[in-house]
Amino acid sequence: MQAPFHLCFSQASCFDMRESQEVQLCVEDYAVNETKPVESNDLLNQIDQPMNGFLNHADKPMNGFLNNADQPIIKHQRSYRRWFLITLYSVFVLSGQAAATLLGRLYYDKGGNSKWMGSLVQVVGFPILLPYYCITTRKTPSRDSILPNPSASALALVYVSLGLLVALTSYLESLGLAHLPASTFALITSSRLAFNAFFSFFLNSVKFTPYLINSLVLLTLSPTLLAFQPENEISSGNSKHNYVLGFIASVAGSAAYGLLLSLTQLSFLKVLKRNTIRVLMDVIVYESLVATIVTLVGLFASGEGNKLHTEIEEYEMGKVSYLLTLSFSAICWNFFNIGCVGLIFETSSLLSNSIVVLGLPIIPILAVFVFHDIMHGIKAISLVLAVWGFLSYLYQYYLDDKSSNTDHILNTSTLEDINDQFGKA
Template sequence: MEVDDQVKQVQITIQGAKESNSPEGVGYAVRNQLSSVSLHSQYKRWILLTFFAIIVIFCQSAATLLGRLYYEKGGNSKWLSALTQVVGFPILMPFLYNRKNIKHNSSEQTEPPSTIVLGSIYMVLGTLLAAVAMLFAVGLLYLPVSTFSLISASQLGFNALFSFFLNSQKFTPFIVNSLTLLTISSALLVLQADSSGSSKSPNGKYIIGFICTVIAAAGYSLILSLSQFAFNKILKKQTVKELLDFIIYESFVASCIMLVGLFASGEWKTLTTEMNEFELGKTSYTMTLLWIAVCWQIFSVGMVGLIVKVSSLFSNVISTLSLPIVPILAVFIFKDKMSGVKAVAMLLALWGFMSYIYQHYLDDLETKSKREGVTDGISLVQN
């Protein structure tokens, strides 16, 4: 139900109550109507949030595991691995250009930002996205996928910090507790040598992978907070078209940078040999890269959708739900060892995640209480 329709329905309810001289009063009728509208909107919102959350969790888990499979079976190009994280944007174009025009209520009719402003936003975020994709590719190459996933959970802490400065995110004891636990969880992992044998000591490639993954987590958190800031302060319109435009242009800039890096580094010369020597065959090589690109792009849609509907911090919290999924699957798929340190790190990270979820639950209760107070106030005025 659109906002205009909701307002008209309330107006009809008020007029009907007045004409019928309802003994309950106009205020009673308005309160019932607003409660019905509020309940409908709440159900619709949570259905949409659930949809976004499911595609974020599923696609992130699948893309991470497929990315590690690429390395495990003979892939070795960091630039190509990074490219697959951003190059899937063409699959969104049919939805953009076949979309019917959407009507906006008058309160949303604002002056659109200039082309220069929009171009600057896409250039900055696209460049950051390219850097983050490259760092994540290096981290996934040098770390077991379970360790990589656990360290990536630290982005929730970084996101809370950036949200405090950019999005006016408030800190509560539960959020502070969440950040502390996630920090300790990541710190434990740096003390552990790479159990997959890709490095012989904590001072080798394991440390490089750890540092790259932590920096990438911080960078991705910054992207999420800047995206929320751009939607709230600059783009303002939060429609499907704006959401798709945002993802497509940002990914296009990042893809161009990745392609330049791929050719400038000379790694493109080895791709034919890499495909021929891929352990699962040429077809599997192509399909692995294709599905990595598709999963990461659908993941981006879910993340931006959660940013628009709630906040960048909430989208990051949903992203960390894949935390227990990837390490557990990695034990069976890639024979990663679930050591005691990893188990403790996972438990601490889950504890930190639940702490934040509880704070979000408290925020929902507070919002509901305020909404009921406003409804009661309206009914008193109308009476």
Template sequence: MDLEKESNPQNQNSTNFSGRNCKWWIKMVMSMVFVLAGQASATLLGRLYYAKGGQRQWIAAFVQTVGFPILLPFYLLSSSSSPNSTTSGNTTNQTKSPSFLALTMVYAILGFLIALSSFLSSYGLSYLSASTFAIIFASQLGFTALFSFFLNSQKFTPFIINSLILLTISSVLLAFQPSSSSLAGVSKAKHAIGFICTVLAAAGTALSLALSQFFFRKIIKKENFSAVLDMIFFESFFASCMILIGLFASGEWKGLRGEMEGYELGKVSYVMTLTWTAISWQLFQIGAVGLIFEVSSLFCNVMSALGLPLIQVFAVIIFHDKMDGLKVVAMILAIWGFVSYIYQHYIDEHKSKTSNSTENNANANGVVVTKPPV
């Protein structure tokens, strides 16, 4: 995408930059809406499944990944219309496609991590309230920062460090007062299991996001919508197959009919709850990969953390979750951490625009701009 900017004539720089910047923000807003709406609705529907009689962790994990077929029309359309090369001006940029074996390994690794994280998160959600689960799961931002530091050379500024500390503290505060955030009838031991599973799920999700960015840069090496759809479609396919194996191996499938008949809201509501959970998670997946593609895996996690207030408010309204002082403090810290990271992103964008403007003006005046050695 940067090649397109560099190859444009000087008298078209401003116009093209403004147009592409507008399109970039449109894609960003759509991805952020998908992440926030998809995550909030999927988490609440997952809690509804358990609250009304659902007991199958493998089923709850399966619906987190099985929604990928709804992307098939877009995937086929993108595959048929996507060019093999990107032409900008008189310059043609041809990227060698990775081998079938390499792509299969990439999608299988990501699919395994997604399957593992989905099962752990479904297990954790069965023992935690929706609001508690959401706050604990925000710890994935800290894990993503750690993984991105080693895999993607993520730079840590004071604002990013402040954001990570605040979000991490907000997620672990509840561990010191489990009694106020436990579900009725859930023992302390099961609450602890739910807490541990949720933290491990957050770590697995963070690793999959960081690896997605790493694989995009090192192996896939394509910056187009088709590559993003490939990533979502095939990693979800592998994850669904792995979870399906676990579903049959565990024997959970044998009790599905009885669970459907005993569901408090009825059979139709049982099917609709699982269906819309699958669709919601797929919307989240689309938005997440879009944010990774456009910005970074760390920014995707920050947007996920921003969904905390949505889940908190709706959990109180729908499930009558307790909103004590500890949860309020944790939520405020999470929002503060998000604002801190967004401000750093604003500073980076402002510096980038200033630098590009200075360089373009210098080039237009015939001045050669050289950067000092680092």
């Protein structure tokens, strides 16, 4: 901000000296030739030309300064819009995650057995976005349209890779939710933030700070404690083997989810390179399409697709409730996915995952009332550690945001000092 202004001011000084010399030469020339008959209009034109040039050059620094003075207002407007979107996406994440997890647990409690169906509802809800997606494609191109378009092969690699990772994450989490109580599953998946920070260190150049390290340690200890559950935690009809399988699947799903968010952020920065809603919708729609195709193949290849008719007939709450449970679960997961990708789009994968972790303590509390899950001592300690780990990370994000705002204030104050000097001159 400062360098262009100083350059412009020095140019104005040069023009001032040069134009003053031209005025002096014109006056001297008139004095030497005052005995000659000169038309008054010609003389005025000769004097006006250098003066007009001087005024035009003098106006340029002031106009440039006024444009710079408007920038803080524009930045504040963009900041308000950005925080509104962050809040909206956070609501999508928190509400979508809690509702979808409880509906998924309800599906298994009332007779649902298909792990691939539990995975499918997490990715199949994207068609409800297609009308909005079509509207965004008709809008006029933004200033980001001047950037070169990524190659078709690069886009295909991004969408297919993310889609495969989404399908893997969905299946692992569906397997974990099928064999674990909702409260235990939610606490284990709080380790997503730790995995995400680990991958972000290598993929997104995130620096580890004391508060971030503290957050990672706490979020690692939280799910680890759940490995030492009392025997009465294992629900009826569920073996110790299935409990261990669900525990391992949930941890693996959390690791895959952390990698997914880091790769999504890397794709925005290195391949997509556009800050538009169209790019956001492309990522959500295409990765969900790939994940849906992969999950459908797995559903019928595993033989679970052939058993769906029997599953519907034997569902305890009836056929209509079966369809409604899966439908609303798909819608809730879709809102969750929109919120996650939107937060990555506006901030970073780490903040997106921290909002996800923020919502996880809500699920165990709701599960106690909805499914009568037992909240024993180990689970309560795990919940406290998860919340503590999230708050530690949130405080680090607050420090980073405060530091960024301080730099902006310093730049604005420097600009005002330059304005005072210009006014005195």
